[in-house]
Amino acid sequence: xxxxxxxxxxxxxxxxxxxxxxxxxxxxxxxxxxxxxxPLLATHPLSALSSSAWSPAKGDFGFLPFIAGSLATTxxxxxxAAPVCILSAVFLAEYASRRLRECLRILVDLLAGxxxxxxxxxxxxCLVPLVSDLQRAMGVSASGYSLLTGGLVLAIMVxxxxxxxxxxxxxxxxxxxRQAALSLGTTPCETIWHVTLKSARKGILAAMVLxxxxxxxxxIAVMMVIGNVPKVPSSILDxxxxxxxxxxNNFGEMMSIPQYDSAMMLTALILMFVVAVFSAGARLxxxxxxxxxR
Amino acid sequence: MxxxxxxxxxVHYGEHQVLRDISLEIPDGQIVAIIGPSGCGKTxxxxxxxxxxxxxDDTRVEGQVLVDGADIYAPSADVCALRKKxxxxxQRPYPLPMSIHDNVAFGPRIHGMKSAVEDHLRKAGLWDxxxxxxxxxxxxxxxxxxxxxxxxxxxxxxxxxxxxxxxxSALDPQSVKIVENQFRVLKQDYSVLLVTHILRQARRLxxxxxxxxxxxxxxxxxxxxxFLSPRDERAQAYVSGEIS
Amino acid sequence: MRIRRLKEKIFRxxxxxxxxxxxxxxxxxxxxxxxKGAPAMSFAMLFECPKGGYYLGQGGGVANAIVGSxxxxxxxxxxxxxxxxxAALALQKEYSSSWLSRGSRLILDILWGTPSIVYGAFGFVxxxxxxxxxxxxxGILTLSLVMLPILxxxxxxxxxxxxxxxxxxxxxxxxxxxxxAVAVVLRQCVPGVMTALLLAFGRGVGDAASLLFTAGxxxxxxxxxxxxxxxxPLAIFFQIATPIPKVQARAYASALILLILVLVINLISxxxxxxxxxxxxx
Numbered sequence: 001x002x003x004x005x006x007x008x009x010x011x012x013x014x015x016x017x018x019x020x021x022x023x024x025x026x027x028x029x030x031x032x033x034x035x036x037x038x039p040l041l042a043t044h045p046l047s048a049l050s051s052s053a054w055s056p057a058k059g060d061f062g063f064l065p066f067i068a069g070s071l072a073t074t075x076x077x078x079x080x081a082a083p084v085c086i087l088s089a090v091f092l093a094e095y096a097s098r099r100l101r102e103c104l105r106i107l108v109d110l111l112a113g114x115x116x117x118x119x120x121x122x123x124x125x126c127l128v129p130l131v132s133d134l135q136r137a138m139g140v141s142a143s144g145y146s147l148l149t150g151g152l153v154l155a156i157m158v159x160x161x162x163x164x165x166x167x168x169x170x171x172x173x174x175x176x177x178r179q180a181a182l183s184l185g186t187t188p189c190e191t192i193w194h195v196t197l198k199s200a201r202k203g204i205l206a207a208m209v210l211x212x213x214x215x216x217x218x219x220i221a222v223m224m225v226i227g228n229v230p231k232v233p234s235s236i237l238d239x240x241x242x243x244x245x246x247x248x249n250n251f252g253e254m255m256s257i258p259q260y261d262s263a264m265m266l267t268a269l270i271l272m273f274v275v276a277v278f279s280a281g282a283r284l285x286x287x288x289x290x291x292x293x294r
Numbered sequence: 295m296x297x298x299x300x301x302x303x304x305v306h307y308g309e310h311q312v313l314r315d316i317s318l319e320i321p322d323g324q325i326v327a328i329i330g331p332s333g334c335g336k337t338x339x340x341x342x343x344x345x346x347x348x349x350x351d352d353t354r355v356e357g358q359v360l361v362d363g364a365d366i367y368a369p370s371a372d373v374c375a376l377r378k379k380x381x382x383x384x385q386r387p388y389p390l391p392m393s394i395h396d397n398v399a400f401g402p403r404i405h406g407m408k409s410a411v412e413d414h415l416r417k418a419g420l421w422d423x424x425x426x427x428x429x430x431x432x433x434x435x436x437x438x439x440x441x442x443x444x445x446x447x448x449x450x451x452x453x454x455x456x457x458x459x460x461x462x463s464a465l466d467p468q469s470v471k472i473v474e475n476q477f478r479v480l481k482q483d484y485s486v487l488l489v490t491h492i493l494r495q496a497r498r499l500x501x502x503x504x505x506x507x508x509x510x511x512x513x514x515x516x517x518x519x520x521f522l523s524p525r526d527e528r529a530q531a532y533v534s535g536e537i538s
Numbered sequence: 539m540r541i542r543r544l545k546e547k548i549f550r551x552x553x554x555x556x557x558x559x560x561x562x563x564x565x566x567x568x569x570x571x572x573x574k575g576a577p578a579m580s581f582a583m584l585f586e587c588p589k590g591g592y593y594l595g596q597g598g599g600v601a602n603a604i605v606g607s608x609x610x611x612x613x614x615x616x617x618x619x620x621x622x623x624x625a626a627l628a629l630q631k632e633y634s635s636s637w638l639s640r641g642s643r644l645i646l647d648i649l650w651g652t653p654s655i656v657y658g659a660f661g662f663v664x665x666x667x668x669x670x671x672x673x674x675x676x677g678i679l680t681l682s683l684v685m686l687p688i689l690x691x692x693x694x695x696x697x698x699x700x701x702x703x704x705x706x707x708x709x710x711x712x713x714x715x716x717x718x719a720v721a722v723v724l725r726q727c728v729p730g731v732m733t734a735l736l737l738a739f740g741r742g743v744g745d746a747a748s749l750l751f752t753a754g755x756x757x758x759x760x761x762x763x764x765x766x767x768x769x770x771p772l773a774i775f776f777q778i779a780t781p782i783p784k785v786q787a788r789a790y791a792s793a794l795i796l797l798i799l800v801l802v803i804n805l806i807s808x809x810x811x812x813x814x815x816x817x818x819x820x
Contacts, residue, residue, distance in 0.1 A: 004714055011716035015633055018624035019642060022686065026645050029652075029660050029683075036663055087556035095553065098351055104557065106808070111564045113737075113804045115744025117771045118793050121778060122567050125574065156563055163560065179346055180388040180444070184401040184451050185378030189546040194400065199391045210651065217653025219747040220775070244655045244747070251662065251751045268659040275651040283644060374542075404542075 033269040040262035049266075054230040056257050066267070068232045069147065069240035073222060074215045076151030076236070077158055082208060085162040086197075089204075092163075093170035094192055105167065112160035120224030123153040128225055131237070140237050147233045147240040150226035154215045162211040169203030170196065206282040213278035217271055219244035243267050296361050296379055296454040296485070297322055298343065303357035305338055305347065312338045316357070316511045318504070325481050327500035327517070328489045331537055335509040336489045340457050343487070344380040345373050378405060381453035381484075385460045387440035389432035390447070394424050397432045397443055401451040409450065418446035419476045438469025445476060455485045462495065474499060493533070497521055505529050568797070575794030578787035584795070588757040593777070595784040600792045602759050603773035609674060609760045610753060610769055611742040614681035618689050619735060621682075626693035627723070632715045643694075649687035654748040657683045662751040675763040677753025684748045689738040696730030697723055729814035736807035740800055746771035770796045 040049075044061060051062035092101050131152075132144030173196050181195040182188075197204070219242075227239020228249060247264050254261045298320040305313040313335045320326055328336050341347045343359060345366060358365045366376050378401075390397050395411055402409035411428070415421040420442040424435070432443055441461060448456060458477075462470040477486055477499060490496050496503060500517040505524075513520065513529045524530045531537045580599070588598035629639050661680030670676050700723050708718045724731070746769070754766025755776070770792060777789035 004717070008714035008716040011719065012633060015624040015628035015719075018621050019628035019634070019638075022621060022625045022690065023642060023645055025683070025686075026649050029656070032660060032663055033656075084556045084559060087553045088560050091553040091557045095550075104561070107561060107564055110801060110804055111560070111567075113740055113744070113800055114567065115746070115771055115796060115800060117744070117746050117774050118567065118571060118797055121774070121790065121793050122570055124778065125570055126566065159560060159563075174388065175349070176384055176386065177388045177390070179349065179382070180384060180447075181390060181400075182349070183344060183346065183377055183380075183382035183384075184404065184447065185374045185376075186401075186404050187374055187542050187546045189549045190404055190542070192549075194404075195390055213651045217651070217655070219653060219655045220771070224775075224778075244653055247655050247659055248747060248750055251659075264659060265663070268656045272648075272652055272656050275653070276648045279647040279651050280644065283647065374539075 030269070030272060033265050033272065037262050037266035037269050040259050040266055043259070052232045056253075056260050056263065059259070061259070061263050063243075063267070063270075065230045065232045066241050066243045066246050067270075069150075069226070070216055070242040070244075072147055072233060072236075072240065073150040073154055073226065073242060074212060076147070077154035077215050078208065078212055080151065080155040081159050081162060081211070085159055085166060085211075086204065088159075088163050089166035089170055090192055090197070092167050094188065094196065105164070108160045108163050108167075112164065116157070116218065116220040117224075119153055119157050120221040122156075123149060123221060123225040127152050135237050138237060140235075143227065143239070145225055145227035145239050146237050147226065148236040150222045150240060150242070151236070153221050153225050154218055157218060157221060158211045158215045161214060162207050165207035165210070166200075166204050169200045169207065172203070173199045202285055206285045209278050209282040209285065213275045213282075216274055216278075217244055219248050223248055243271055297363075298455065298485075299360040301358040301360065303339075303342060303355070303359060305335070305342055305356075306354040307350070308352045312509050313342070314509045318511060318514055320485065320487065321502050322485050323481065324501035325477060325486045325488060325499050326502045326504060327496040328487060328504045328506065329491070329493065329496050329532070330506035330512075331508075331532065332491060334506040336491075336506050337459050339506065340382075340459050340487060340489050343455075343457060344377050344382055345371075346377075346382065348373070378451045379454050381448035381451070381456045383441075383444055383448055383456065383458040383461045386464050387437065387444040389435070389440050389443055392432060393429045394432045394435070394443060395428040398446045398450045401447060405451060407452070411446075411450075414446040414449045415443075417449055417476070417480070418442045419472050420446055436469075438465045438472070441465055441469065441473060442476070445473070449480075453484065455487065456480065458486065458488045460489055460491060463491070470495075491538075493535075493538075505532065507532075571790060571793050571797050574787065574790035575797075576791075578784075578791035579794060580791075583788065583791050587759060592757065593780055593782075593785055595782050598757075600768075600770065600773050600788070600795070602757060603768040603770045603792065604795065606674075606753075606756075606760050606768040607743055607770040610677045610681055610749070610767060611739050613674070613678035614685050614742055615735060615739050617678060617682035618685040618738065622686050622689040623693060623731075626690045626697060627719055629690075629694045630697055630719075630723075632718075646687055646690055646694075650691055652687075654684045654745050655750075658748040658751050661748065665752060671764070672752055672754030672766050673764045674753065674760055674767040677749050677767055677769070678763075680748045680752040681742050681745065684745055685738045685742050688741055689734055692734035692737060693727075693731060696727045696734060699730070700726050729811045732814065733807045733811040736803055736810070740803040740807070743803070744771060744796065744800055746775055770799075 040061060049061060049063055052064040053060040053062040054065055092104055127149050128144035131146055131149045132142045135142040135144065177199060178191055178196060181191040222242055223245035226242065226245065228241050228245055229239040230241045233240040247267050250264065254264055301317050303313060303316040304311065328339065330336055342355060347353050347355060355367060359367060390400060392400065398411045398414050399409040412421060415424065420439060423439060435443060462473050465473065480486060488499065503517050503520040504514040505512050507528045513524060513526045521533060524533050582597060583599040585601050586599035587602040589596055592598040628634055629642060657680055661676060661683065665676045705718055705722060708722050749769050749772060753769060755772055756766045756768050760767045774789050774792045774796065777785050777792060780786065
């Protein structure tokens with residue numbers, strides 16, 4: 001019995017230690033990023049950092065173009081993806097037969113697993129020419145590499161995730177609730193709108209919030225189609241630059257220009273902060289505040 | 295009140311046959327109890343009357359169900375209108391994700407009818423308990439209150455028949471009493487089909503009894519006659535408590 | 539009534555359009571990659587390393603990247619599993635209080651959502667501080683950071699599916715937590731664990747952002763832990779950036795290899811999960 005207890009104690013230490021090590025790693029990531037970003041934060045006031053002037057060689061670190069670029073592409077992506085995802089998830093949950101649903105779910109999962117760089121290739125091959133034609137029709141410079149292309153690629157990438165989570169949420173709505181509504185003589189569409197979707201709205205909202213966070217941090221695919229011009233875009237057809245792309249494109253120059261590395265770390269910190277806020281937000285939506293009943 | 299006739303109804307879940315060749319006429323304006331051991335197809339029978347079975351994958355329905363002379367399984371049948379005519383009360387109440395008031399107003403609004411929330415809540419025996427909090431979420435009610443709310447909701451679309459699937463089995467004794475009393479009042483204006491596995495409840499409420507055994511319609515008749523002297527031996531065994 | 543029926547019809551149409559769009563998208567991506575990649579595919583692509591002048595159109599293939607990716611992912615998976623598996627076990631009720639498990643899940647959510655470029659930046663800083671240069675080791679450590687939250691999250695979910703009654707019957711026999719963890723939880727969860735590992739591997743194979751600064755790149759096969767190593771996503775990235783059509787075509791061929799690899803891993807994990815679950819208690 002003694003040796004069993006000993007093993008139990010040891011195992012307990014092992015697993016708990018692993019968990020704490022994991023949490024410590026998370027903490028150290030934010031600490032290290034903050035520490036490395038500090039020199040920049042200490043020497044530049046917030047107003048300078050949020051300006052649109054970006055020339056690191058001159059010491060100008062205005063992040064506005066990148067923040068604008070990231071926000072714009074992500075919001076555009078969500079606007080395109082949200083209706084498509086909800087409609088698809090509703091179809092899969094309410095109208096498709098079980099076999100069809102399973103088949104399509106597998107397809108959606110496979111889509112979710114496709115690497116970012118392949119989406120980027122698809123973007124270059126199919127979306128850039130499309131947008132280029134549109135630009136030409138509008139009389140604008142027609143490289144095809146623009147905010148719009150970035151938004152489109154991002155929308156495609158974030159769709160499988162949102163569909164998958166929304167589907168799970170919808171399937172969790174009890175069958176009897178739908179029956180209760182249908183027994184009143186509602187059409188399937190009315191039941192879905194007034195009852196099923198209403199019942200699932202928290203989960204679907206959380207899915208959107210998480211989707212937003214994921215889209216915000218997407219690096220490679222967007223970088224391949226967005227043009228990477230560090231100016232605040234004035235229209236959807238202008239090229240743009242996102243925060244993750246900023247880091248990815250410039251790590252080579254990081255060490256050669258003073259404070260450039262701090263700027264990169266600050267960018268990484270901003271990204272992590274945005275994800276943290278949105279993840280916490282999604283949790284809040286789903287589970288409410290700690291003290292409240294359900 | 296609608297007149298319901300069933301002719302040669304059979305229901306299959308996949309390979310498994312749940313209802314075998316049921317034929318009967320449901321008397322109007324009475325509380326009709328549908329009884330029998332569990333798993334005998336009572337709920338399936340009930341759900342076949344308002345085509346709720348359509349929602350389940352892999353079900354096959356054969357035969358005819360005539361409501362006011364029209365077969366509800368005909369391809370041209372209007373399912374929404376049928377379901378409006380046949381109110382359905384399930385075993386566990388599922389309040390719609392809205393306020394108490396909206397739960398009862400929802401049905402009429404969909405069908406473009408005038409809503410009479412107070413009327414229906416009174417008929418369900420719930421008005422006095424909720425009149426001060428009509429706009430609070432329905433999910434906060436106790437389960438007995440939720441079931442009465444479900445009854446009010448069912449009544450709000452002005453059905454002619456009320457299908458009730460073991461409506462009191464999840465309730466505490468006090469709520470059971472209240473709901474049973476409401477049924478006694480309701481039978482004046484509606485036909486009530488009540489599935490129950492509680493023999494005593496059937497004895498209390500039923501005017502007419504339908505007895506199912508293993509998917510077959512074994513016996514049916516006026517309640518007094520059924521409970522006093524059932525003809526079939528399976529019915530006798532059930533009534534005397536040998537099988538349950 | 540007619541308006542209601544019309545609304546129903548419009549709704550159905552929109553839904554059909556949406557799901558067709560999604561399916562069409564998947565098809566378009568796969569068809570594009572296959573159509574552009576297959577013509578450039580050759581034995582050399584799969585089995586040879588880039589020869590001199592590869593990026594100008596000369597001979598060679600991406601074997602260095604294929605093998606490099608496999609090494610990176612296997613190494614990263616080992617590291618991630620070594621830390622992640624016990625950590626996921628620790629999330630169970632027996633080992634952590636509810637506030638610890640809730641707080642951990644929040645932090646895990648944040649880690650899960652953190653873009654891999656952030657891990658790349660972090661890894662880069664740590665590597666410089668430790669004097670490690672861009673290498674296989676650097677890539678493995680950084681990639682393991684990317685895989686960790688994915689792995690712990692799926693493992694945590696798998697462990698949570700073990701029914702309480704099952705554990706209770708083991709407790710009733712007087713077993714300790716550790717014994718139950720091994721004899722009941724892990725055994726019951728073998729298919730789930732395998733699936734989680736495979737899925738994390740699949741995610742790692744496709745990740746480029748974390749490797750940009752930490753694994754370097756080379757035209758040779760992976761050597762020692764301290765040498766830079768090539769990876770498939772980066773190979774694609776670099777090849778598509780050249781102006782030479784022949785090299786760009788090879789980028790598509792490399793993409794085809796990556797796509798097949800990822801799809802195969804995904805399907806295997808699904809199949810394996812189902813196969814291994816046959817003997818389990820539901």
